[in-house]
Amino acid sequence: MPRERILITVKTYPTLSSTYGELVCTAGLLEDGSWIRIYPVPFRQLDEYKKFEKYRIIEASVIRNTKDPRPESHKMDFQSLELTETKLSTADSWRERRNWILNRGSVYEDLAALIAAANDRNELSLATFKPTKLIDFKATPQSPHWDEQKIAKLKSTSRQTDLFPEWQTAAITKYVDKLPWKFSYRFQDSKGLQSTMMIEDWEIGALYWNCIKGGASPEEAVKKVRQKYWDQFTAQDLYLFLGTTREWHGRGLNLFVVIGVFYPPVQFFEEKQSLLALTSTYDRALGSGVVPKHPKIHAEQDLNLLPNAAGILSKPLTKKFTLPWVAGSRWFESSQPDHFPIRREAPCIKGNIKAT
Secondary structure, three states: OOEEEEEEEEEEOOEEEOOOEEEOOEEEEEOOOOEEEEOOOOHHHOOHHHOOOOOEEEEEEEEEOOOOOOOOEEEEEEEEEEEEEEEOOOHHHHHHHHHHHHHHOOEEOOHHHHHHHHHOOOOOOEEEEOOOEEEEEEEEEOOOOOOHHHHHHHHHHHHHOOOOOOOOOOOOOOOOOOOOEEEEEEEEOOOOOEEEEEEOEHHHHHHHHHHHHOOOOHHHHHHHHHHHHHHHHHHOOOEEEEEEOOOOOOOOOOOEEEEEEEOOOOOOOEOHHHHHHOOHHHHHHHHHOOOOOOOOOOOHHHHOOOOOOOOOOOOOOOOOEEEEEEEOOEEEEEOOHHHOOOOOOOOOOOEOOEEO
């Protein structure tokens, strides 16, 4: 069984499985930027010292889960699981996390191409996705109770056999509460295709229940969830971690769900020495007074210099801004912020933007 170092980026809200019990879909990126799914993981039954949080690097022996058709799915030897001391920080505009997830890994923008890769070629079932436009955040009521037949079957199975005999489990006397709401994003991709996907992130469920425990009504809790997942996250450089469900993988028209969100701050560049690489395309843009909305730049070093190259601004800027970039000795200033957003082509170097 090969041993891997994995950056944990995904933990979904627990669900019930008649085969495996209470499960969490856990996924992350290997050191080469490729995705790996660890399934099944009965997370709440792990020993406390083995319960890992997101953005923690873990080490464990894993093997391909041949019962799961999704190519990234692996089973873990939980006895081999070790939590390293390394948790990637949010310092320097999330630099460590950006480097591992965006620079090492792939980022998709075309949803149809992503679905074809999953359905037609079975190349992937996990991906980092950059929506071109976020349209809405929805909260829809659903039954707050787990299916009674599933619970009965689960209890019967647990009496007959140890679901995870390879390691000692702690008894669960009460299953996790089912969320009484379905949360989802509606967004548009780079080709104009719109889609609505459920959000199954652990954090969205935890936020809702924490609000309820704090005395909020269900409606007030949903409002708090929306404030974070819409008002707060759409003001950041938002990426979605997408995953297919086992049931619909390989055949569904809308087979992906949002299994996690990645929301580093929007970045703009400030390193003036790097701006010497600007091409005549920028000179023409400066001379005309505006930056083209989608400059046709081919050199990679030029792409790294574009304002907001890490993603599209979620909300229009309403003030006048001075962008700290220069061609030769000329500074460029614009009060037309709608010219700056472009879709992501390459990672952006560190920087900022200031109001004047």
